[in-house]
Amino acid sequence: MTTLPSSPLTRDAIARQAWPIILANASVPLLGLVDTAVIGHFGSTADLGALALGALLFNFIYWSFGFLRMSTTGFVAQAAGAGDEAEVRAALLRPLLLGAALGVAVWVLQWPLVAGYFALMDASEQVAATGTAYFGARVWGAPAALALYALCGALIGLGRSRTLLAVQLLLNGLNAALDVYFAGVLDLGARGIGLGTAIAEWVTCVVAAALVWRLLRERHLDGEAFLPWTRIRDRARLRRTLAANGDIMIRTLCLLAGFGLFARQGAGLGDATLAANHLLLQLVSFSAFFLDGFAFVAEARVGAAVGARDRALFRRAVRLTSELAGVTAAALAIGLWLAGGVIIGWLTSLPDVAAMAHAYLPWAALYVLLSVAAFQLDGVFIGATGTAQMRNAAVVSLAVFALCAWAGANAWGNYGLWAAMVVFVIARAAALLPYYRRLDAGLARRDTHS
Known part of the structure; x- marks a missing residue:
């Protein structure tokens, strides 16, 4: 029987599993740069504004449904670790069907969504019209985009990070090529960007589904149905899946609210402060791509250990992934502190914004x-499907951040706001630590009774 993961749990194995994820993540912002460059050279000002606002709306919608990726990873990894191949397939098919249904719902609700959004953003008539055309073209890819979340979650849960990299490169590479063709060659503007993205999402979804189908066929045991519909429709498992998805959605919305509050408080301190904070957050986001690589590996390895009820394997997975992530975080922070000024110079030529970004660069590195x-x-908690704990920790840390941001910005301006952001990320971890100890103790009890 093939179980997850097939490679030994060593630092080298974790690094080999993490680097394709890091590359896959890093390809995402490059696509945004390509889209912006295409419209910047071949489109109008209205096209550029419509692309910015339209992409922001899709990012919010898709971020809200990010639970389709995260919960799939945890459930698939646990089923694989337990050697339950039928549940591996069921754990993928439930969110796959849910993602496709949610995508159809987004398509059906596109008209009130886009009308309300552009009215709320107070966009000009031309930007609203162009943005509506962009949304109307791209929304056709919503079922495929959300189904891809589940497929990618399964690949991470099964430890297939190189296959994930191939899927992500196909998606972003094809998307970039189609965007250049539709928006640049055919001169379709922002609508062409939306159309290229939708086509790329459908093509990639079909390819990813074929790859995952072949992988699951290889793992399929003789004598059992390949599509375990009884498992898929099992009410207890469905309730658990839906509850986990709801918890992760609340957690994601709390994080979005935190970053939104940071931007709002920064805007109150002046345009230059708002712009400088935005630049620094881009550097922070870039660093997150590297740290996410090790967190994704932790999801798969911890999920397998929890599924196998192996406390020693669980502890080793947490320790080794955290050691490598910690070294990476230290290197990124030092690099950001030393080279951040040069990067800021690449990102802006506005002297007041650059000077302010330099002043707060140490906070971003911290x-x-x-x-x-x-x-x-x-x-760890995604792999263990401890989603209620993640939800609770997110709510607590958001409340802590809101209080610190209000008090800090009023007392010390942007220094206080950045200090609150640092407190926010510390609070997220601190709120999970008591739950982590309970998780570890629970595995110890399972070892005792096994």
Whole structure:
């Protein structure tokens, strides 16, 4: 029987599993740069504004449904660790069907969504019209995009990070090529960007489904149905899946609210402060791609250990992934501190914004250094499907951040706001630590009774 993961649990194995995920993550912002460059050279000002606002709406919708990826990883990894191949397939098919249904719902509700959104954003008539055309073209890819979340979650849960990299490169590479063709060659503007993205999502979804289908066929045991419909429709498992998805959605919305509050408080301190904070957050986001690689590996390895009820394997997975993530976070923080000024110079030529970004650069570096604990614990609890704990920790840390941001910004301006952001990421980890000890103790009890 093939179980997850097939490779030994060593630092080298974890690094080999993490680097394709890091590359896959890093390809995402490159696509955004390509889209912006295409519209910047071949489109109008309205096209550029419509692309910015339209992409923001899709990011919010898709981020809200990010539970399709995270919960799938945890459930699939646990089933694989337990050697339950029928449940591996069922754990994928439930969110796969849910993702496709949610995508159809987004398509059906597109008209009130887009009308309300552009009215709320107070966009000009031309930007709203162009943005509506962009949304109307891209929304056709919503079922495929959300189904891809589940497929990618299964690949992570099964430890197939290189296959994940291939899928992500296909998606973003094809998307970039189609965007250049539709928006640049055919001169379709923002609508062409949306159309290219939708086509790329459908093509990639079909390819990813074929790859996952072949992988599951290889793992299929003789004598059992390949499509375990009884398992898929099992009410207890369905309730558990839906509850986990709801918990992760609340957790994600809390994080979005935290970053939204940070932007709002920064805007109150002036346009230059808002712009400088935005630049620094881009550097923080780039660093997150590296840390996510080790967190994703932790999801798969911890899920397998929990499924196998192996406390020693669980502890080793947490320790080794955290050691590598910690070293990476320290290197990123030092690099950001030393080279961040040069990067800021690449990102802006506005002297007041650059000067302000330089002033707060140490805070961004400190945030990256201390964020590793939150990333790793998120990975641990996704792998263990401890979603209620993640939800509770997110609510607590958001409340702590809101209080600190209000008090800090009023007392010390942007220094206080950045200090609150650092407290936010520390609070996310601190709120999960008591739950982590209970999780470890629970595995110890399972070892005793096994």
